[in-house]
Amino acid sequence: xxxxxxxxxxxxxxxxxxxxxxxxxxxxxxxxxxxxxxxxxxxxxxxxxxxxxxxxxxxxxxxxxxxxxxxxxxxxxxxxxxxxxxxxxxxxxxxxxxxxxxxxxxxxxxxxxxxxxxxxxxxxxxxxxxxxxxxxxxxxxxxxxxxxxxxxxxxxxxxxxxxxxxxxxxxxxxxxxxxxxxxxxxxxxxxxxxxxxxxxxxxxxxxxxxxxxxxxxxxxxxxxxxxxxxxxxxxxxxxxxxxxxxxxxxxxxxxxxxxxxxxxxxxxxxxxxxxxxxxxxxxxxxxxxxxxxxxxxxxxxxxxxxxxxxxxxxxxxxxxxxxxxxxxxxxxxxxxxxxxxxxxxxxxxxxxxxxxxxxxxxxxxxxxxxxxxxxxxxxxx
Numbered sequence: 370x371x372x373x374x375x376x377x378x379x380x381x382x383x384x385x386x387x388x389x390x391x392x393x394x395x396x397x398x399x400x401x402x403x404x405x406x407x408x409x410x411x412x413x414x415x416x417x418x419x420x421x422x423x424x425x426x427x428x429x430x431x432x433x434x435x436x437x438x439x440x441x442x443x444x445x446x447x448x449x450x451x452x453x454x455x456x457x458x459x460x461x462x463x464x465x466x467x468x469x470x471x472x473x474x475x476x477x478x479x480x481x482x483x484x485x486x487x488x489x490x491x492x493x494x495x496x497x498x499x500x501x502x503x504x505x506x507x508x509x510x511x512x513x514x515x516x517x518x519x520x521x522x523x524x525x526x527x528x529x530x531x532x533x534x535x536x537x538x539x540x541x542x543x544x545x546x547x548x549x550x551x552x553x554x555x556x557x558x559x560x561x562x563x564x565x566x567x568x569x570x571x572x573x574x575x576x577x578x579x580x581x582x583x584x585x586x587x588x589x590x591x592x593x594x595x596x597x598x599x600x601x602x603x604x605x606x607x608x609x610x611x612x613x614x615x616x617x618x619x620x621x622x623x624x625x626x627x628x629x630x631x632x633x634x635x636x637x638x639x640x641x642x643x644x645x646x647x648x649x650x651x652x653x654x655x656x657x658x659x660x661x662x663x664x665x666x667x668x669x670x671x672x673x674x675x676x677x678x679x680x681x682x683x684x685x686x687x688x689x690x691x692x693x694x695x696x697x698x699x700x701x702x703x704x705x706x707x708x709x710x711x712x713x714x715x716x717x718x719x720x721x722x723x724x725x726x727x728x729x730x731x732x733x734x735x736x737x738x739x740x741x742x743x744x745x746x747x748x749x750x
Contacts, residue, residue, distance in 0.1 A: 462669050471671070473678065485674040493678070497685040498559055504689045508696050518622070518702040520717055528713040529730060531632075533740040537712055539597045546591035551688055553580035553587070558681070585660055592653040599645055605632045606641040611725065629724035632735075640694050648687040655680035712740075 419433060427440040445466045468481035475492045476484035532540070556564065556577060565573040612635035614628060620636055621627040628634075633641070657663050658676040666672070698705045704718045719727040729735045 461667055468670055473674075481671055481674060485678070488678055489681070493681045493685075494558060494562075497681065500685060500689055501692070504692050508692060508701075512696070512701065515622075517700055518697075518722075520703060520715075520721055522717045522721065524715040524717050527716045529716060529719050529727075529737045530712055530739055531708045531714045531719070532712045534712065535740075536601055537709060539594060539601050540709060543591065543594035543598050546587045546594055547691065549587040550584055550591055550684075551691075553584035554684060556580050557584070588653075588656050588660060592657070595645060595649045595653065599641075599649075602633070602641065606638045608638065611635075612638060627722060627724075630722075630726070631729075632723060632726040634723065637694075640690060644687055644690040644694070648683050648690070651683040652680060652687060655683065 422433070425433065425440060427438050427444075430437050430440050470478055471481045471484050472478040473481075473484045473488050476487040478484075479487075557580065560573060560577060564576070568576075609631055611629065611631075615630055615635035616639075618628050620630075620634060655676045658666065658668075659673065659680060661668050698709065702722070704714055708714045708718075716727070719730070726735070730737050
């Protein structure tokens with residue numbers, strides 16, 4: 370029995386030895402031909418070795434590598450227009466999905482849509498909002514420390530017509546349009562950060578929609594009234610002797626006595642030429658472009674982006690200037706609001722705030738009453 374067991378063990382050992390030898394013979398060639406490490410950047414599909422591979426059109430690429438439409442998206446990124454059934458005159462960029470790369474002031478070099486977004490979100494919104502808050506804070510501090518500019522002398526009871534009914538109508542039309550534009554513009558620009566968290570998405574959406582349409586309708590009214598205001602008050606806002614002295618002394622607002630001036634002082638003239646004429650022209654022109662009412666202009670996205678950035682900068686500067694004007698015309702100076710409301714001021718007011726204008730009236734150079742007097746109007750003033 371022991372002999373039979375020995376025979377079996379010998380047979381098993383023989384089989385194991387033979388299988389080990391066979392395995393060595395088969396694995397040796399595999400190890401010799403195994404895949405070596407390689408840089409993935411050096412591995413290319415066979416089609417990329419074809420001449421002109423990088424210059425292939427999308428149709429050629431699909432044939433060489435089915436499913437590879439890289440040339441199409443490369444053209445999309447370059448702003449190349451594809452097929453569109455929309456007419457060119459109404460939709461000149463209908464086939465362009467992504468605009469070409471540009472670098473607007475304050476943006477990185479990227480596609481135009483993203484560049485515009487960077488300018489708006491990283492410059493116009495934070496710095497524009499900061500400007501308005503700084504101006505509002507400065508006015509509040511000035512009013513807190515100085516208070517309203519009051520008369521030093523006693524009113525005489527004799528009224529002088531400062532603004533005719535036509536002048537007041539033009540001014541109020543322009544002022545109402547400006548306030549409506551300012552409120553709607555501020556809501557569209559900053560409402561997402563201020564109003565929306567307080568009133569919710571739905572109500573904010575409806576308010577913004579209504580104000581956006583009101584903005585579009587008030588724009589032409591503002592433009593027309595601005596032209597009327599400019600023509601109406603142009604004569605009395607021309608530079609004159611004494612304006613530089615008024616500016617150098619700040620109008621005497623930080624001292625005890627105002628600097629003599631004509632009907633409009635140098636500060637009001639700066640407001641007229643800088644705010645009404647210069648910024649007003651820029652705001653109206655860029656606003657008309659955004660409203661798409663400028664005839665003969667091709668309204669591409671790049672045009673609208675530039676118009677929006679110019680419009681935003683000009684309106685923020687205009688609002689900052691007009692905030693000071695509104696302050697002085699309401700609570701900042703006693704009698705100023707009544708002058709625009711009724712058209713009349715007291716002789717003492719005219720002498721203290723616009724002494725040279727008062728002297729011209731006293732000498733007869735300028736009439737004290739320039740329009741047909743309404744019964745009781747001067748007495749009410």
